Each structure stands twice: as structure tokens, then as C-alpha cells.
Amino acid sequence: MSDRNEYDGPPVNVPPPPGWRVEAVALPSDPRPLPPQDHDAIDAAEQRARLVTHWITLIGVALMFTVLIVGLLSAA
Incomplete structure (x- = not known):
């Protein structure tokens, strides 16, 4: 590298x-x-998958409310 602060340009391109x-x-x-x-x-498979998803969501929400209600009743 040179001691100058100048840009020397890109390296020389060698053609193939x-x-x-x-x-x-x-x-x-x-x-x-x-x-x-x-x-x-x-x-039919998509309908069954949608039904399973809805039931799992319904059960999850019911469990969440059950835990919330039990937590609120036990804190009182």
C-alpha cells in the first residue's frame, strides 16, 4: 500500500x-x-382440519377462563 491518501483505483482486469x-x-x-x-x-380434509382447529381453540379459551376464574376466587 502506498503512503499517499489517494485512491489508486480498482485492480487491473485481466481478460479471460x-x-x-x-x-x-x-x-x-x-x-x-x-x-x-x-x-x-x-x-373434505380442509373442513376436518378447520373443525379440529376450532375445537382446540374453544377448549383452550374455556381452560383459560377456568384458570382465570379459579385464580380470582382463590385470591379473594
Whole structure:
């Protein structure tokens, strides 16, 4: 590094040797088709999952209020 406070610029760019590029590009094959989907079964599974989620939420809220009420009654 030099003792000067001047910027010397970026390093010198060395060009690549001639002929460094690939001669040809391999083309990928066509994508495979997706398997068929059973939309009625998917909708039924989503409905069951929604029902389970609602019940778990309802039970959680009921337990939270139970703990709150027991805590308030025991503190009095």
C-alpha cells in the first residue's frame, strides 16, 4: 500500500483466455405432468382440519377462563 491518501483505483482486469466459454448449452427436457388431484377429498380434509382447529381453540379459551376464574376466587 502506498503512503499517499489517494485512491489508486480498482485492480487491473485481466481478460479471460479466448475459447473459455462452453460451446453448447444443454436444454432440459419437458417437465413431467402433475398427478391428478381429488378436489373433493382435499376440501373434505380442509373442513376436518378447520373443525379440529376450532375445537382446540374453544377448549383452550374455556381452560383459560377456568384458570382465570379459579385464580380470582382463590385470591379473594
